[in-house]
Amino acid sequence: MNETGNNTIYEVAKEAGVSITTVSRVLHGKDTVSPKTRQKVEAVIKQLNYRPSAIARGLTGQKTNTLGIILPKLTNPNYALIFNGAYEEARKHGYAVSLFPWSSLSAEDYNPALMLAERRLDGVIINVEYLAPEDAVLLERELKELQQYMPVVLIGCVPQALEYPTINYKYSEWMQKIVGELTALGHERIAFIGGTEEDRYDFRRDVGYAAGLKEARLPFVGNYRIYCKATAEAGENAMREMLESLQPRYWPTAVIAINDMVAIGCQKVAFRYGLRIPQDLSIVGCDNLFFASFNNPPLSTVDTKQQELGARAVRKLLSGDGSRENAEWELILRESIGKAADPVSDTE
Amino acid sequence: MNETGNNTIYEVAKEAGVSITTVSRVLHGKDTVSPKTRQKVEAVIKQLNYRPSAIARGLTGQKTNTLGIILPKLTNPNYALIFNGAYEEARKHGYAVSLFPWSSLSAEDYNPALMLAERRLDGVIINVEYLAPEDAVLLERELKELQQYMPVVLIGCVPQALEYPTINYKYSEWMQKIVGELTALGHERIAFIGGTEEDRYDFRRDVGYAAGLKEARLPFVGNYRIYCKATAEAGENAMREMLESLQPRYWPTAVIAINDMVAIGCQKVAFRYGLRIPQDLSIVGCDNLFFASFNNPPLSTVDTKQQELGARAVRKLLSGDGSRENAEWELILRESIGKAADPVSDTE
DNA sequence: TGCAAAATTGCAAGCGCTTTCTTTTTTGTT
């Protein structure tokens, strides 16, 4: 026993009457140990309840068997799914996972990227979604340094210019698809809420939104494009602002929210304004969080298969595959969308 | 640079023309270094981008500056809050946090408790809520061993017999309070959904439930006490089962769900059966998850202040305070509860 | 039975850092 109360390889060796080398070999299942010795050592290990120190192993083998994952705050359950997926996959390969929330990336005294570097993790997955622009800048700076220390895989919509292994979201594709679904139902006043004007990572949603409108030969109305953070509260405020800024007859008949959290924020305000869903207003979210199907009415959304995504990121990290891939997605239509209430085209 | 691409203390020492001892002293802000030397060393550290290896430090100092936290799967956003709270508090004290989900505790080849032991963490927080009974048994066995290696703090409703530092939930207290609120509104057929019959940790809710009924001199009706897992899907099934098993006039006028996830499951089924909330059925959940206030109608619930709880657990762990404390809670009444629709007492 | 080859086992260095104990340098005092 050392002062921490742990038995070391020395105790085992002594008790078994062999050298630590032999113990180490038994531990690793090397076949150069005679059955008799192996048996004896294994017995002692069990008896002494010996567990090799991952720390010492880390020092020797230059490997910590731990992966890092940097995610936005977990208050969005979405990220919990990514973590779960990553965790399960990692442990299949014998790795633990240390989770570092972005929360305080920009704090002067603290930087998760550097904490990772100090901890000599074997690799790190970084989700760059919904990153505040100032954090994005910081990130790019740190990323270079971090990459010297360990392999990095990025999750999210990352500019082509950043040449990292990435699992990318095809935002523009699915946004266009959503707009298409809505116009097919007769919607012409379609709002899009979420994201930030300067967001270099997220602009592709706007590309898809614009493309969808264009395809249906609909005008782009600035009032329907509201920027806000990706939280339910922010969605609430954004929605209220939009409704207040327009005469009711100009209110949108459909709202696309950047994610499910924002969607329920919008929905709450819609109810407060007496709008029925979907009769008066259709709503679409994104992420297919667990509550989406339990929402009243059930929320249409995009399933981004986050759990699988997390697992995929780990595989990518461990395999050293440096390519860019695209994330899977699936449009899930539920009762929160319906035919446009009062299509402008009808009254004209 | 070693083969991992990291500079070591030796490179710094060499470049600065001092011994590694001196570098170490600078690193730790020891005051036995002359200003001139310190300056030079600091410059080299910056220039070489040197970051001391937490691994090596761990080996030397017998301290990893990492805490562990074992939580049920994060799919319940509640646990994400605990994690956040713990994480923020931990980093204030210079600790990282490794997260281990229970998910596969019972897996033969894998045991988070032992992974923790191998990693020589500086302490661990274990949430024992909603633990499957078989896992609970395993836990008790492992706990003893784990405790030899590192301090442990438990979160949840733990039997007095387990003498660990604990932050405990006063289930019976708040359940009784909830039942009280409902009976005050005239409810007499009050269902309670969730938990398992054999759950040794969770039975106190039943104690409170029974006490509440007794206080109002109401009968305990077995049909209204449904056991199920703590997920939305399970809540759905449980609710459906209960409604199907009774003639509508015996349906409960109020449902207490063991948590918000179960509550939205019940709600979904209630809607499907044409019940209006709260006119026909009142619903109360627990946890005050973010979606509770965005639910339609807003969901009554118990706020268990999980974020603060996580932080408290870390403080407890680091301070070595071995006592048992009770978690804070607050009943949050929202529109999902209302007067009993058709009080039996009226018609009698 | 004797000896080379194969199978076991052990020695010792090294992973990057902290820390105790020395040694060297600087400072202050007479």
Added chain:
DNA sequence: AACAAAAAAGAAAGCGCTTGCAATTTTGCA
């Protein structure tokens, strides 16, 4: 200018493990 005390800096051991290489034991075969 000389010397003790204080300050600064370094040497070396040790944290618990892996691993290349050497030493020892066992085995196979003549």
